[in-house]
Amino acid sequence: MAKILIAYFSMTGQTWAGGDIVDLEKGFTNIAAEYIQQAVGGDLFHIEQVRQYAKDHFAMIDEAKKELQENARPALKKFCDDLDDYDTVFLGYPNWWGSLPMPVLTFVEHYDWTGKRIIPFVTSGGSGFGRSLQVLEKSAKGADIDKSGLAVLGVQVEKNKAEIQRWAKEKI
Numbered sequence: 790m791a792k793i794l795i796a797y798f799s800m801t802g803q804t805w806a807g808g809d810i811v812d813l814e815k816g817f818t819n820i821a822a823e824y825i826q827q828a829v830g831g832d833l834f835h836i837e838q839v840r841q842y843a844k845d846h847f848a849m850i851d852e853a854k855k856e857l858q859e860n861a862r863p864a865l866k867k868f869c870d871d872l873d874d875y876d877t878v879f880l881g882y883p884n885w886w887g888s889l890p891m892p893v894l895t896f897v898e899h900y901d902w903t904g905k906r907i908i909p910f911v912t913s914g915g916s917g918f919g920r921s922l923q924v925l926e927k928s929a930k931g932a933d934i935d936k937s938g939l940a941v942l943g944v945q946v947e948k949n950k951a952e953i954q955r956w957a958k959e960k961i
């Protein structure tokens with residue numbers, strides 16, 4: 790039986806949700822990660838950067854853009870110490886500026902992925918994975934990356950619970 794980790798990056802607080810700014814207690818990708826865990830078991834790991842992004846949504850998206858342009862690797866609060874124990878890693882993140890949040894790269898580049906499967910899932914405002922899978926391929930050294938990952942609209946994540954769980958079960 791594969792030992793499963795569900796590692797995800799997700800924001801709380803202000804977000805753009807289909808025309809309005811709403812305040813989320815739990816981010817869309819976080820919700821999807823929990824659905825996956827309910828479906829296939831495994832452990833959750835929250836990828837969190839040390840420096841908090843601005844609370845204001847528009848200031849925050851500018852900060853994220855700057856990190857992308859600078860190819861930054863923001864420091865993380867912690868790493869998953871026992872990654873060696875897992876052979877299958879669902880990796881979830883939001884689409885940011887057509888790619889992925891830079892803290893996800895800090896996480897990915899920390900490990901040697903040889904012998905491990907990464908199964909990506911993304912939530913977005915409509916652009917799905919964007920170019921993030923190509924970025925992941927370069928960054929996750931040695932990983933077997935599943936290219937048929939799951940893309941869900943952030944605002945529709947709850948509506949898609951059954952679909953997310955069906956997809957996750959198929960992967961195991």
Ligand SMILES: Cc1cc2nc3c(=O)[nH]c(=O)nc-3n(C[C@H](O)[C@H](O)[C@H](O)COP(=O)(O)O)c2cc1C
Nearest residue numbers: 799800816817818883886887912913914915916943
């Ligand atoms: C900094 C930033 C950049 C974003 N860029 C895109 C984008 O390029 N394309 C897109 O479809 N959605 C984009 N979004 C929307 C998010 O992908 C979407 O709201 C996602 O579901 C948020 O996930 P979370 O609640 O788990 O953080 C962006 C959101 C943020 C905060």
